[in-house]
């Protein structure tokens with residue numbers, strides 16, 4: 763008898779199947795398990811299953827949970843996917859291996875200083891406000907090139923672009939637009955796609971998908 767599939771196996775299989783249809787290698791897509799709000803007891807089984815990339819959206823919550831959880835797993839990668847206040851830049855640089863929410867000049871400057879001081883380069887994604895939504899974080903599309911130039915000047919390494927498209931509408935056009943802006947700016951990586959739309963994102967070139975509820979169940 764086959765073992766029942768776990769949510770992690772299911773998501774990995776769906777990523778691999780979609781990548782194959784798109785003519786991409788499944789290894790070209792990193793699955794980030796978004797563990798925000800979930801306790802260590804819910805996260806440990808995924809680490810035991812071999813998952814190594816995790817994401818949190820709050821610095822303080824991650825500081826409380828991850829030093830113990832990641833002990834003994836030197837290859838574990840912790841991603842920050844939530845808005846970052848400049849006064850938490852040093853904490854974020856100390857804890858995270860990748861920051862997906864670089865979205866404004868003052869944060870570029872704060873992260874540049876924090877990385878210089880810590881002697882630690884943390885790769886970043888520039889978060890783009892791809893739907894031009896007033897209430898949402900992210901750099902306006904028209905300001906992406908200038909923000910990238912500023913990051914180069916501040917020696918903040920930028921891997922690519924990240925977005926959270928508007929809710930409740932088809933995400934594909936927004937993913938395609940993010941991919942075009944990245945290509946126009948010579949960036950190879952795309953952090954896009956969540957539980958409801960990661961397959962669409964993989965079709966459109968996502969290199970990092972951020973999946974929470976499909977792995978952990980719904981958040982309280």
Ligand SMILES: *Cc1c(COP(=O)(O)O)cnc(C)c1O
Nearest residue numbers: 796819843956957972973974975
């Ligand atoms: C919570 C969150 C996710 C995961 O969302 P799910 O719909 O639970 O998969 C992805 N990206 C960001 C920025 C998030 O805050």
